[in-house]
Amino acid sequence: MNMKAIMTVFKKELIDLLRDKKTVIVSIVIPLIIFPIMFGLMGRSVEGNIKKTSENLKISIKSKNENQLIAFLKSQKNITVVDSIDIKKDVQDGKIYLGLIIPDNIEESIKNEKSADIKIIYDDTSQNSNMACNIIKSLIEEYSKEVVKTRLISKGIDYSILTPINIKEEVAAKEKGGFGKYMMSLLLPLILIIYGMTGPMAAATDLGAGEKERGTLEPLLTTQAGRMSLLFGKLLSITVMGLIGTISSIIGLMIGVKAGASAFGGDIPLIFSPITVIMIGIFVLLIIMVFGALELSISIYARSFKEAQTYLSPLTIIGMAGAYGTYMIDAKNASTVLFNVPLANVSLVIKEFIIGIYNPLHIGITFGWNIVYIVLAVLFARYMFSKEEVIFRV
């Protein structure tokens, strides 16, 4: 193994890959634009939906006579009362967001200081219906508070007797933008791991199976550069390609979040501190190296491009399992045992970094394990590269 040969291979592979439109599009352009497009559309449609529903609540009321509650609801600017023959069906069909069934004797019950039952019919599979249900519930709540107030006043009792405790909320997170950070701690590890895994894939396919398919591998093996120099040169360029892909996906994510900010509560920290970025970067790099080496090993085993792609696709699913498995785990209470689980550990450690936790034990365990994975993956690649049956498997 010599350094000059490794650098020669590295430089050549990088030029070759960057000249390939397919690789550039798959591993750089798509990650860059997919999030802006996705979040942009999502943000717009969520925003549009909320506006549409909350500004024009189409409901239907079933009641034999007019009463004060109906008058109160009708007096709300954003409520339109629609006639409906079959409320249930209309709710299911989405013609109205919800239906209210108000008993005939409600006025009487209120006067007699009894309670009345109102039925709300809504569709819990519809986002609009759910939203309408919440709005109507709080309106009814408001109305019934008014009723209580009148009742208490008529008895000469102070209304505050009903609210012995007033709650004032204060957020205790160290830094501002807590909710946005929380959203990021859900999303970012997932995206980083998936991109860390899939980022090197196109390059690995091209540099292993692609080399075989083009018939360039054999001439390469007759040069003075040993197989290990070829392997390490290739690994290096795959890692760099993976890194470029991951960085472009992060940039895409940032742009996307900004474009669709309203979908995330409009409160997302776009800039992390340099130390956070560096720490996250280190761990993403580890993932890229592990998977880059694995993917190259598989790719060199495959006879052709197509075969390599078939063999590589299950790897994505394994990675997804690792990333999604930790999706809902709260970074503040993650058990140390979990940091021994491949992929999950990197996902958790990135989560911690995002919300500002730097736990030396967690970092140490995760780093140590990932170094072990890299060594194993590289040894595997080395084994594959030195096997005649693998190299000449055509």
Add this chain to the structure above:
Amino acid sequence: MIQVKGLSKYFKNVKAVDNINFTVSEGEIVGLLGENGAGKTTTLRMIATMLKPTSGTALINGYDLLKEPHKVRSSIGILFGGEAGLYDRLTARENIKYFADLNNMGEKESRENIDRLIKMLDMEEYADRRVGKFSRGMKQKVAIARSIVHNPKVMLFDEPTLGLDVTSSKIVQDFILSCKNENKAIIFSSHSMQEVEKLCDRIVIIHKGKIIEDMKVSDFKAKYGQDLEKIFVELVGDK
């Protein structure tokens, strides 16, 4: 220059190459003749250190391929038939330069060699264009230049004219003869008797991993008669 000593290669239980011995001297072209699967490519791959022999060894330019594979590789150039095996997205010059660099050549030496080869093979016009859209003949020239850029003492040709049209075959054959003029030791594997007759000084016929004949082309004709194609079929046919 090339001394093959009891070289064998088994793939599981198949004896692809079975205890073969032959030599090639400087300035000599030896034709390695055999049917598909006779063991020609395996033999060449062992000589080029791509495959490890099961037993036996060979001396290439004085280096033992088991003990000094690195030095052996510096002494050999190899040209394959079929697809030229070039990088489509690199230019002709970059393709050649890549192999010069991998063969540990200095900047100045490799630049001079490449310029000389580009001139010699008449490639000036397209040397700096990407090879992806080259014709077969143009690609073949790039592959030729690549195989010889590091001035090897020994040249191995593995069915180099396979699938080439007449013009491209001619380019390759001329190149083989020019290697002979430069006093290189040359092994030329083929399954075409005609081509072997045209180019080679000596014929080694390999069949099912074993050498069944090894003599000068002129002696061969004296022993068996003029119609070499027919003789070849007779020699390998009934075994």
